[in-house]
Amino acid sequence: MFVLKGTLEVVIGPMYSGKTEELIRRVMRRKIARQNGIIFRVSSDTRNAEELVVSRAGTHLEAKIVSGARDAQMYLDDKLDYVAFDEIQFFESDLVDVVKKFIDAGTDVIVAGLNLDFRSEPFDNVMKIAAMADEIALLKAVCVVCGKDATLTQRLIMKDGEWVPASTKDPIFKVEGSDVKVRYEPRCKDCWKVGE
Ligand SMILES: [Zn+2]
Structure with a gap:
């Protein structure tokens, strides 16, 4: 059928x-x-x-x-x-x-x-x-930095007491049990940053 x-x-x-x-x-x-x-x-x-x-x-x-x-x-x-x-x-x-x-x-x-x-x-x-x-x-989300439409996801990591953009060499998904503090924010293209 x-x-x-x-x-x-x-x-x-x-x-x-x-x-x-x-x-x-x-x-x-x-x-x-x-x-x-x-x-x-x-x-x-x-x-x-x-x-x-x-x-x-x-x-x-x-x-x-x-x-x-x-x-x-x-x-x-x-x-x-x-x-x-x-x-x-x-x-x-x-x-x-x-x-x-x-x-x-x-x-x-x-x-x-x-x-x-x-x-x-x-x-x-x-x-x-x-x-x-x-x-x-x-x-679309709202860019937390400037308020424009956000289509990107910013990963931030805690480094020396400060939230900084994560490196592109970091694993795609946060590794369970790792002690690196990670945070995500929706951002627009202008505000999205990548770390070293
Ligand atoms: Zn923005």
Whole structure:
């Protein structure tokens, strides 16, 4: 039998741009329409350990915590109306293939993630998924320095009692257990700085 393919909605932007809030809003609309689906979050996303997605504004929905995209793939045969993936930059590259499989199976896919890392380099899996999108929402935050629209994420590290821009040689994700104090801010192109 011919199965209609699913659609792909991509929500991207810097930190503090309300991506999770937007993902929750989109899923809520589907819940009102009595659609069945699951939100997936990867376990290395340690912002909240509970089985929830929580936006910075405090809204939340139940989520399934998985160790990777392959765990989500187990729900492929469930013929869900939609699946959603939050913080997709934390997933491995196999997420691209899993997203394709859900779409081919007729399940709509909604994803949210960072457009660029702190070095202002794209996340490979995010860009590959964005390239397949039926719809992309690029969210903007507010630059904490000048108040203009912010599309970039500034990483700052504590050095000699002062917050300074992180080096591009630092790991893309903060290393757990390292004693380097790290902080992130949304910034515009003019205010975004990279350290040595
Ligand atoms: Zn600025």
